[in-house]
Amino acid sequence: MPERADAGEARHKNEYEAIFRDNPRVPPLILLLFAGGSFGAASFIVAPQLLLLFFMTEQLGIPPVWAGAALFVPKLWELALDPVIGVWSDATSSRWGRRRPFLLAGLVLLPLGLALLFAVPSFAAWPMRLAWVSLAFLVATTGYSLFAVPYVALPGELAPDPVERTRLIACRMVFVALGILAAGAGAPLLIEALGGGRAAYAVTGGIFAVLAGLSLFGSFIAAGHAPIEQGRREKGVLASLPRATLRAVEFRALLVTYGLQMVASGLNAAMLAYAVRYLLHATESLTGLIFGLFTLASLGATPVAAWFGGRIGKRRALVLFSLIYAAGLALFWFSSPAQLGALWLAAALSGVGNAGTQVFAFALLPDVLERERARTGEDRTAAFTGIWTSCEKLGLAAGGAIGGAGLSIAGFVEGASGQNAATQTLIAVLLSLAPAALMLVSLPLLGTVESRHIQRRFA
Structure with missing residues (x-):
């Protein structure tokens, strides 16, 4: 088995060096075009997470349990689709190479679905409105998967060495932050500025669809700069993937930990707009301001988090920041019109x-996959990455589905000027205590994950 792994690494090294021998550095324009795709991808993830459940119940009159299901069911489709796309992309041969055909399909479908998502016709019956949103969300999520899975693999094909690859990822993370800030803070402010009704949501969705399409198109252009590499087909990769995932103990533990944390994050985000309206008695702009502060604090803390990780280890740092996250989520419980200070601190x-x-879950992932490849002699990186991305999206959607089901059980009335005391209490619990508990529950599994890093032998 070790000889097999060493032979695979030697072959990969030779191919890697041959591809990049005459292409030592990514031009600045290509770097910006590639990284810009993260703006559209991040804004699509955030906008439904923060706004879609609220839009369906308050603007479309859809019962919350059905609205939550509309958020969750397309993610089950992605759970199956992402690993398939990863394996399919690795095996594809075309005159454009392995990745660009998938990027093109994604940049068509994602903006189309996003534009239709909030532009719902005036159907008389709410099931028809639900069907429209569900279908549009399915189109958009399919487009996202077609784009995101090969996009994650592009840095290794665009960049000739680890230093240059780090430069690509760093630039990409800037656009991720801009996308999160634009969708999380800008979209609610724009909706209120446009009047706050269904037309305002439709215009906002259309604007973000255009921005997403432009950013994804830039990444499609940038991918043309990568050397054209044809795929290699391997039999039985998909069929063996479930068993391989179960046997990959570290990967499985990290995956479940991260998935539970995404459920917590999605539940808190989905309940924020309800808390602003029914607990704080404010407008959509406050939702944007809260999410804007959350994003700016996250950006500012990222280099500090990296500093901590270098001193106490990635796993310990992940536990530490998970506890901080849980404390912040729990603090939302004390938010009220008379105690806005607690809201801002939370x-x-x-x-x-x-x-x-985010930093340490993604920092531990390549280490875990490296050890798994060394253990088995088989490289399933793309397939495991597809499982990871689908779990991330499924967790976020599950948070919204849990929120919708909880509101329905509590007797939530769609579009009402106020809610009963039980519903208000449940909104507070789902906003704060429930996601905080999920963060804590996610931590014990990390005991099976090693925190040391194994260097690549040909780095």
Whole structure:
């Protein structure tokens, strides 16, 4: 088995060096075009997470349990689709190479679905409105998967060495932050500025669809700069993937930990707009301001988190920042019109915790996959990455589905000027205590994950 792994690494090294021998550095324009795709991808993830459940119940009159299901069911489709796309992309041969055909399909479908998502016709019956949103969300999520899975693999094909690859990822993370800030803070402010009704949501969705399409198109152009590499087909990769995932103990533990944390994050985000309206008695602009503070705190804390990780280890740092995140989420419980200070502190502390959980979950992932490849002699990186991305999206959607089901059980009335006391209490619990508990429950599994890093032998 070790000889097989060493032979695979030697072959990969030779191919790697041959591809990049005459292409030592990514031009600045290509770097910006590639990284810009993260703006559209991040804004699509955030906008439904923050706004879609609220839009369906308050603007479309859809019962919350059905609205939550509309958020969750397309993610089940992605759970199956993402690993398939990863394997399919690795095996594709075309005159454009392995990745660009998938990027093109994604940049068509994602903006189309996003534009239709909030532009719902005036159907008389709410099931028809639900069907429209569900279908549009399915189109958009399919487009996102077609784009995102090969996009994650592009840095290794665009960049000739690890230093240059780090430069690509760093630039990409800037656009991720801009996308999160634009969708999380800008979209609610724009909706209120446009009047706050269904037309305002439709215009906002259309604007973000255009921005997403332009950013994804830039990445499609940038991918043309990568050397054209044809795929290699391997039999039985998909069929063996479930068993391989179960046997990959570290990967499985990290995956479940991260998935539970995404459920917590999605539940808090989905309940924020309800808390602003029914607990704080404010307008959509406050939702944007809270999410904006959360995002800025997360950005500011990212280099601090990296500093901590270098001193106490990635796993310990992930536990530490998860506890900070849980404390920030729990603090939302004390938010009220008379105690807005607690609200701002909760948003800032949650943002700091979010920075660390994102940094160290993604920092541990390649280490875990490296050890798994060394253990088995088989490279399933793309397939495992597809499982990871689908779990991330499924967790976020599950948070919204849990929120919708909880509101329905509590007797939530769609579009009402106020809610009963039980519903208000449940909104507070789902906003704060429930996601905080999920963060804590996610931590014990990390005991099976090693925190040391194994260097690549041909780095």
